[in-house]
Amino acid sequence: MALAAAALAGLLSAGLGASHRDKQMTASTGLGGLRASPTPALRIGRPQRLSSGRYVSRWTVVRRPTLAHARPSVRSAAVAELATSAPEGTPNLLTVLRARPGADRRLWVEVRLPTLPNGSVGWVPRQSLGPYQAVETHLVVDRTRLRASLYRAGRMVFSAPVGVGTDAWPTPAGEFTVRSQLTRYASPFYGPIAFGTTARSAVLTDWPDGGFVGIHGTNAPELLPGHVSHGCIRLRNGDLLRLARVMPIGTPVTIR
Amino acid sequence: MSTESFDRFLTAVDRDGALAETRARAETTTRRGLLGWTLAGAGTLVLARTADARAAGLSASDVDILNYALVLEYLQSSFYTEAERSGALTGKTATAARVVGATERAHVKAFLDLLKSQAVKRPTFDFQGTTEQQRPFLKTAVALEDLAVAAYKGQAPKLKSNAVLAAAVGIHSVEARHAAWMRALFGITPAVNAFDKPASRSSVNGIVTSTHFIVAKPKMRGRGKPSFTG
Numbered sequence: 001m002a003l004a005a006a007a008l009a010g011l012l013s014a015g016l017g018a019s020h021r022d023k024q025m026t027a028s029t030g031l032g033g034l035r036a037s038p039t040p041a042l043r044i045g046r047p048q049r050l051s052s053g054r055y056v057s058r059w060t061v062v063r064r065p066t067l068a069h070a071r072p073s074v075r076s077a078a079v080a081e082l083a084t085s086a087p088e089g090t091p092n093l094l095t096v097l098r099a100r101p102g103a104d105r106r107l108w109v110e111v112r113l114p115t116l117p118n119g120s121v122g123w124v125p126r127q128s129l130g131p132y133q134a135v136e137t138h139l140v141v142d143r144t145r146l147r148a149s150l151y152r153a154g155r156m157v158f159s160a161p162v163g164v165g166t167d168a169w170p171t172p173a174g175e176f177t178v179r180s181q182l183t184r185y186a187s188p189f190y191g192p193i194a195f196g197t198t199a200r201s202a203v204l205t206d207w208p209d210g211g212f213v214g215i216h217g218t219n220a221p222e223l224l225p226g227h228v229s230h231g232c233i234r235l236r237n238g239d240l241l242r243l244a245r246v247m248p249i250g251t252p253v254t255i256r
Numbered sequence: 257m258s259t260e261s262f263d264r265f266l267t268a269v270d271r272d273g274a275l276a277e278t279r280a281r282a283e284t285t286t287r288r289g290l291l292g293w294t295l296a297g298a299g300t301l302v303l304a305r306t307a308d309a310r311a312a313g314l315s316a317s318d319v320d321i322l323n324y325a326l327v328l329e330y331l332q333s334s335f336y337t338e339a340e341r342s343g344a345l346t347g348k349t350a351t352a353a354r355v356v357g358a359t360e361r362a363h364v365k366a367f368l369d370l371l372k373s374q375a376v377k378r379p380t381f382d383f384q385g386t387t388e389q390q391r392p393f394l395k396t397a398v399a400l401e402d403l404a405v406a407a408y409k410g411q412a413p414k415l416k417s418n419a420v421l422a423a424a425v426g427i428h429s430v431e432a433r434h435a436a437w438m439r440a441l442f443g444i445t446p447a448v449n450a451f452d453k454p455a456s457r458s459s460v461n462g463i464v465t466s467t468h469f470i471v472a473k474p475k476m477r478g479r480g481k482p483s484f485t486g
Binding site: 043048087088127132186207 | 338358362367370380381384420423426476480483485486
């Protein structure tokens with residue numbers, strides 16, 4: 001095909017009394033008088049497939065105050081009231097588990113609830129929720145080995161010794177979520193950064209703002225690792241700063 | 257897509273009439289800055305002017321157009337990604353979402369590779385459940401793909417660089433294939449007219465704004481003293 005085109009171009013240029021420049025152009029393009037197409041400025045590479053999704057966790061925020069129900073129906077029992085803000089003043093974050101249409105034909109979403117008993121779930125109307133965000137990280141806190149490890153797409157990217165709750169004030173076991181990051185509060189007790197989680201103390205139920213468990217620094221690093229706290233997960237300040245660089249908000253937390 | 261068929265299409269996918277109404281208003285809206293996107297209230301997002309735009313030797317106006325196209329690619333790629341992750345799609349629709357999403361993500365990567373520090377950041381999108389049920393997904397996919405096709409067509413004649421034009425033409429035909437695919441899955445005629453008209457930037461801006469898909473990113477960082485158990 002290329003040879004035929006070149007031959008045709010040659011005949012055309014000869015027949016038309018082509019100039020030397022035209023002949024050069026013809027020779028370079030293979031077709032009489034047509035310029036070659038420019039190289040596209042964008043290089044579109046291979047299609048970008050998603051990873052398996054095995055390590056993906058999705059979260060959202062409460063967009064308008066709502067009730068969570070036991071089933072995807074307003075007729076089922078209300079199990080929690082959800083405000084738009086968490087006690088620490090940041091948007092109220094919920095981990096998204098699944099969605100399905102309810103009997104009212106609206107879309108309902110099952111979420112993890114930041115309520116007692118720990119591990120509670122409930123259904124909320126999709127319209128009460130905000131944008132979905134996704135993370136591939138997972139924090140695992142081992143209360144026996146006194147260690148916190150962060151995984152990204154299944155691969156460990158951080159590990160450090162921790163302090164957890166005493167027998168009197170245990171750190172609760174279960175599945176939770178990192179829901180906020182607080183800084184610039186000038187409290188050496190909590191260290192430079194404090195992460196809020198959806199985990200709640202089952203014994204300090206009258207603690208201000210609900211007895212939520214945080215992940216924070218300490219002004220007593222010599223106590224770590226150990227069973228030393230009122231339920232929070234304490235890290236040495238240097239370890240905490242390293243963790244803050246690799247752990248996004250919305251990271252699921254497994255405490256075991 | 258002709259203006260008439262675009263109108264019929266909007267009617268078909270317009271959940272509450274907001275799209276058509278906003279489009280009518282947008283036709284008289286004057287161009288507002290580089291990309292012209294603003295949202296009211298908590299969802300306000302203003303895309304900053306790309307000062308000193310000299311990405312890869314391109315003119316400032318070409319960088320402007322590339323960033324405009326990039327936002328549309330962000331919108332599409334995020335839509336398909338969320339849909340695939342939701343696990344709600346089945347059969348041929350799930351396959352289409354997977355394939356088209358992979359292509360849109362490749363488009364985004366190519367834009368970012370070219371624009372580098374001049375690229376606008378990905379907005380935050382709230383697709384309000386349209387990624388979590390099959391029929392709403394298809395309706396929205398048809399809307400987004402048809403919009404992208406019309407938008408590329410609207411901007412192509414304004415490009416100064418032939419190299420960028422060559423790229424835009426290549427992407428445009430792929431978006432048209434996507435549109436035809438989604439239309440067929442949705443059960444409407446893939447190719448209705450013999451000639452597609454372009455959509456102006458103000459028209460596209462108005463339509464995207466009316467979806468309320470672009471929202472403010474939730475601010476999950478605070479400064480208050482912790483009240484955790486300690």
